[in-house]
Amino acid sequence: MAKGSLSVALWMAIAPLKAKAQTNDPPPSGSCYVFSPSSSSVVEYSRRGMIVWEITPTSATDYDFTPWGLEENFVVFVGWTDFMEGEDRGEFGYSPDGYSFYPVNNPEWVNAYRPKPGFVGVLRIAPILDDIPIGIYSGMPTYDDDPVTGEPWKMTIWEFWITPCPSGWRPRLDDTLQFSAYIRPTTDHTGQSMESIIKFFLTSSLEPGYCLNATRETGEWNDTIGTDLKFPDQPGFEITGLDHNIATTTYLTTEATVHVVCLDYGAYGGIEAMAYIAGKNETARLEGTLDVYMAKIPVDNDNNHIADSWAFNYLGSPTRDDDPEPPARIQGDGFSLYEEYRGFIVKGNWRELNPLRKDVFIVNLLDELYHPGLGLDLGYFPNLGITVHLIWNTEHRGYVNFLHRTAHILDQGCIVLTEGFFSEENMGETDIDLPVPTTCVIYTETIRAMGPPHFDRYTWDKLDVEATKSIIAHELGHAIHLQHHGTGTTTNCVMFVPQTVAEELAWWLQIPADYCDNNPGCRYLWVLRPP
Numbered sequence: 424m425a426k427g428s429l430s431v432a433l434w435m436a437i438a439p440l441k442a443k444a445q446t447n448d449p450p451p452s453g454s455c456y457v458f459s460p461s462s463s464s465v466v467e468y469s470r471r472g473m474i475v476w477e478i479t480p481t482s483a484t485d486y487d488f489t490p491w492g493l494e495e496n497f498v499v500f501v502g503w504t505d506f507m508e509g510e511d512r513g514e515f516g517y518s519p520d521g522y523s524f525y526p527v528n529n530p531e532w533v534n535a536y537r538p539k540p541g542f543v544g545v546l547r548i549a550p551i552l553d554d555i556p557i558g559i560y561s562g563m564p565t566y567d568d569d570p571v572t573g574e575p576w577k578m579t580i581w582e583f584w585i586t587p588c589p590s591g592w593r594p595r596l597d598d599t600l601q602f603s604a605y606i607r608p609t610t611d612h613t614g615q616s617m618e619s620i621i622k623f624f625l626t627s628s629l630e631p632g633y634c635l636n637a638t639r640e641t642g643e644w645n646d647t648i649g650t651d652l653k654f655p656d657q658p659g660f661e662i663t664g665l666d667h668n669i670a671t672t673t674y675l676t677t678e679a680t681v682h683v684v685c686l687d688y689g690a691y692g693g694i695e696a697m698a699y700i701a702g703k704n705e706t707a708r709l710e711g712t713l714d715v716y717m718a719k720i721p722v723d724n725d726n727n728h729i730a731d732s733w734a735f736n737y738l739g740s741p742t743r744d745d746d747p748e749p750p751a752r753i754q755g756d757g758f759s760l761y762e763e764y765r766g767f768i769v770k771g772n773w774r775e776l777n778p779l780r781k782d783v784f785i786v787n788l789l790d791e792l793y794h795p796g797l798g799l800d801l802g803y804f805p806n807l808g809i810t811v812h813l814i815w816n817t818e819h820r821g822y823v824n825f826l827h828r829t830a831h832i833l834d835q836g837c838i839v840l841t842e843g844f845f846s847e848e849n850m851g852e853t854d855i856d857l858p859v860p861t862t863c864v865i866y867t868e869t870i871r872a873m874g875p876p877h878f879d880r881y882t883w884d885k886l887d888v889e890a891t892k893s894i895i896a897h898e899l900g901h902a903i904h905l906q907h908h909g910t911g912t913t914t915n916c917v918m919f920v921p922q923t924v925a926e927e928l929a930w931w932l933q934i935p936a937d938y939c940d941n942n943p944g945c946r947y948l949w950v951l952r953p954p
Contacts, residue, residue, distance in 0.1 A: 451498045451552040453483030454574035467612065468701035471543050471582040472713045475536040476521040478548065483573070485554040487565030494558035496565055500530040502551035504572060505538075513538040515548075540713070543582045545612040547575035579611040585696045585707035588720045593730040594651075594690040596633050596773070602718060604696035604707045605678035618675040619698040625668040625683065626717075627652035627692035628728070630765070632826035634688045636818050637768040651690035652720060657682050683720070688773060689765030689829065691728045693717040728829055729764050735778050741830035746781045749808035750947055752904075756781040757858050757952040761830035767823065769812045781951055782810045783857075783903070784823040786839045789865055789895070793842040797888060801840070802895025803917055803936050807946065809903075821860035833952060836860035838902045840895065844868045845880065851894045853901035857951055863898035867891055875931060889934045893917050900938070903949040913939035 457466040458479045469475050483498035503515040516526040518535035527533060536548055549572050556567040585604045592600065606617045627650035632638035639647045644667055645655070653667035654660070660670045660681060670681045683694065695717050696707035709715040721730035727741045741761035745754045763776035767784070776782050790799045791813075801811060814823070819837040827834075835858045843864035846852075850873070851865045867887075872880035874887045896917040907920045914929065916939035921927035938945040 451485035549575040651687035757835035802892035
């Protein structure tokens with residue numbers, strides 16, 4: 424009942440008598456508390472962002488003097504306060520269930536309070552009371568007290584946060600990250616510390632090795648045959664779990680910082696923290712959120728297991744494989760987007776790939792082992808524009824992406840280019856084509872024996888080098904599905920095979936040094952993966 428609800432007639436009848444009422448009467452008194460319908464107990468702690476429910480007023484009283492002595496008045500609620508000012512002020516209203524919230528204009532309908540989303544600390548809420556200056560029993564006027572603020576209900580609005588992974592971080596072997604979990608406020612409404620044991624939990628990917636073609640197996644905690652994210656031993660924590668995935672503070676605290684080691688270039692997972700707060704085990708929220716309870720490692724809002732900060736993350740699906748450049752009969756190179764992100768060891772150094780360009784891996788024993796310094800390299804094969812990664816023979820097992828699990832689409836072979844010395848029949852041969860592991864054999868003695876002007880299988884002439892480079896390009900072409908073509912097609916192409924003595928003579932006079940653009944167009948007919 425609002426103070427202004429008294430009828431005009433009644434108010435006019437008592438007005439002349441008010442001047443005779445005492446002026447030193449005690450003011451109205453009252454308070455409130457927060458009651459939990461589910462537990463039948465009072466609520467003294469609430470998490471940030473939750474509605475404080477259910478606010479229950481106590482019986483409000485006011486005793487004032489009348490000509491017949493001290494007499495009780497009716498007391499009404501004319502407002503509510505949280506003792507805050509400006510933007511910090513929360514909102515009082517009505518909630519039927521503790522989740523939905525409706526602002527109300529009538530203070531007597533209030534049963535809930537909605538703090539500002541960012542508020543953390545000691546909360547005080549109280550009703551604003553006023554009397555109806557008429558004795559309940561005599562109907563005589565009493566002193567009209569000014570509105571007063573009731574005794575506040577005190578409680579703690581708390582939060583437990585965990586910090587996020589740095590937004591620009593991507594996984595790298597042996598990188599160390601740190602995460603902090605902290606409870607606020609540090610002291611509750613009774614003056615007691617909010618400290619607790621804080622426990623961190625890691626969930627992690629389990630990729631074999633530390634990239635697609637390398638591993639570290641030491642028998643120590645940081646080898647790369649287990650999970651890809653682990654807690655190292657560190658002061659102030661007990662590290663447990665089969666995979667070093669649990670870190671527990673050894674003392675009560677309101678804040679703890681833990682270190683995490685990354686053991687894979689494609690690592691992904693998350694970290695959570697738990698603490699015992701207000702009588703319950705609680706999970707930390709990701710800093711700045713209300714509904715996220717894990718810090719992802721790395722930041723990965725599109726859930727494709729790839730760091731959002733990676734330059735090519737925008738390509739989306741981790742299994743995507745449609746590298747457009749250079750153009751070929753079939754797009755893609757056999758490596759998924761995630762695999763190109765996770766990367767490879769190339770001659771001892773880690774390298775990520777460019778998912779916009781096709782990649783091939785080659786072991787060049789011919790040039791690096793058998794004929795270093797001769798300048799054979801990969802012959803004229805680089806003219807196709809494919810990104811070539813020259814690896815050591817220890818960096819593949821036939822297949823180059825043999826240490827795979829996540830977003831794997833196919834086993835992609837490595838090409839081994841090697842020396843065969845002499846053959847009675849061929850200058851070179853290739854046993855099969857990608858994605859099966861492929862060996863290209865170059866018979867350099869045969870080439871030298873056939874090459875003018877000396878036709879000597881044991882010495883190198885300039886023409887021998889040019890011919891060998893053409894044969895290298897020819898055999899590597901076979902490894903990527905290019906076929907022979909002969910009479911009637913483009914002769915100035917490394918895939919052209921002379922069919923007549925005249926064509927063979929012409930071949931030696933103008934040794935092909937590139938792939939043809941047409942008839943049949945070998946430059947665009949190769950593939951690195953099946954459709």
